[in-house]
Amino acid sequence: MADNNIKSMIGKVFNDIADAMQTGQFGERVRVGITVAGSELGIDNIVKGAEMAQARDNSIEVVLIGPKVDSKLTQYNVEGEDAQHKKMEELLDSGEIGACVTMHYNFPIGVSTVGRVITPGRGREMFLATTTGTSSPHRVEAMVKNGIYGIIAAKAMGIENPTVGILNVDGARQVERAFKDLSSKGYPVNFTESGRADGGSVMRGNDLLTGTPDIMITDTLTGNLLMKVFSSFATGGSYEAQGFGYGPGIGEDYDRTILILSRASGTPVVSNAISYAASLVRGNVTKIAKEEFEKANKAGLKDILKGLTKDTKKAEAKEEETVEAPPAETVTGTINGIDIMELEDAVQALWKAGIYAESGMGCTGPIVMVNEAKLNEATKALAKAGYDVGEADPC
Structure with a gap:
């Protein structure tokens, strides 16, 4: 048994050396899982996307989770979407995979996903914070959290001081005040200026198309709609062909790196989402999340969020006046x-x-x-x- 273990370790070392020589990247490959069943476009669509991601970046090892398919990629075979998610969670919690891409996954309240799109105006990448999940049942509190989640994702992707804008939706001014308060107390937020003549950190529709900020803060339902428009505006809506998917679920004390795809996400988006996942693992998104929440909480985040919910109660009381x-x-x-x-x-x-x-x-x-x-x-x-x-x- 000991001899077999030694042979296995030696084999792994030689494989890693061979991979490093081929890719120019020394160190362990990032293992990213993807669940294959559940797409409206069929299992083949997911598998092709996984194989595309593997072929273009040998520093990633893509593993398939789900029913057995015809592919040379490593497979963990289970039947049914619930079984896929259970196996995915086991592999994540054991450390056998660093991240996983999936569809139709329910996050706990307090966790939502940061999408990544390519804006059509100037071809800029932009993070949409957020696109699925529920950061909080309270709208403005949720948007403040969304902004922090966006900052975490952007920093994990190597943007040291990402620019932030707030989409002009209900609650935007309250979110702006909350972030200015947080910033004044020691959690700096790098607000950008709208590309329109009036400027300001509250973004107009034009700023969506040009990708003015690195991170666009919005409520999750609007973010979800925007993801669908950005990814499928050129295909008629039934096939999401562009972008990187709906992104990783982020929340305080949440330590699984799980990224979401739509059931309408096409092969190119599947491939991009796997690459996004690998980059987040390399960027140590869970460590960055812990650091950002520590800094934000030190600057009084929890008190600011409590103040927002108190404002709602005051507003309800005012209705009777x-x-x-x-x-x-x-x-x-x-x-x-x-x-x-x-x-x-x-x-x-x-x-x-x-x-x-x-x-x-x-x-x-x-x-x-x-x-x-x-x-x-x-x-x-x-x-x-x-x-x-x-x-x-x-x-």
């Missing part, structure tokens, strides 16, 4: 920078201050409208009430 509007006036002055989720509260705050106001939607997003003569007074009143405000800007 009736505020009478001052006498109506012509409202041609506009104030932007108010999040749509806080828009009506901002109007009520001005009414309390004796300033007539109405809510509306401008070309850059939600606006508060007041009499032009009272614009400065209204801006100061909103700032005093804790709202981030900006000047109006044309589309």
Whole structure:
């Protein structure tokens, strides 16, 4: 038995040397698993993607998990999607594989995936944070966590100081305030500026197409939709042909590197997702996640997140409070920078201050409208009430 073990070890050493000479990369190969059953495009689609990833990078060893198939790749044969996931988890937890790519996997609450796309405007890579899973049942808290997950993925991929933008969706301004608070307390966030004339860290639709930030923060449902559009806009939607898939599930204290594909992900995306997985293993994504959460928590992340959920309770309490509007006036002055989720509260705050106001939607997003003569007074009143405000800007 001892002789067999020694022979096995010697054989592995010689194989590693041969691989290193061929690839120019010395050290152990990264073993990445992929579950083969479950694709709407058939098992063959997954296997071809796995073989493509193996052929173009011999520093990766791709292993197949699922029913037996005709392939020279290493296989762990099990039947059924549940059995695939169970075997995948066993291999991950034992260290036999460093990461795994799969479909239709349920992450625990607090874990969501960071997708990676190629934007059509300038061919830039961009991380979408996030694309599947639920970081938190509370929308704004979830988006703040999504941003940290995006930073973790980008750093694991070798981007030391990734730029961050927040997509202009519900809750964006609250997320921006939370990150500015976190940054001021010791967790630096490298905000980028929108490519549009108004600038700012809240991103417009144009910024999606050009890939303005390294990391685009959004809610998960929007991120999921964007992944589908970016990956299949040229194919009619039934075949996802571009990008790197929906990415790794990331969360505090979550230590499995599991990446998600859609059931409509085509062979090129399958191959790219395996490469993405291998790069995350090399970049030690679990170690980076631990370090980033330690830094963020030291800067008061948990208190900031608690404050966000308290704001929701306050908003619910405000719904029962009736505020009478001052006498109506012509409202041609506009104030932007108010999040749509806080828009009506901002109007009520001005009414309390004796300033007539109405809510509306401008070309850059939600606006508060007041009499032009009272614009400065209204801006100061909103700032005093804790709202981030900006000047109006044309589309």
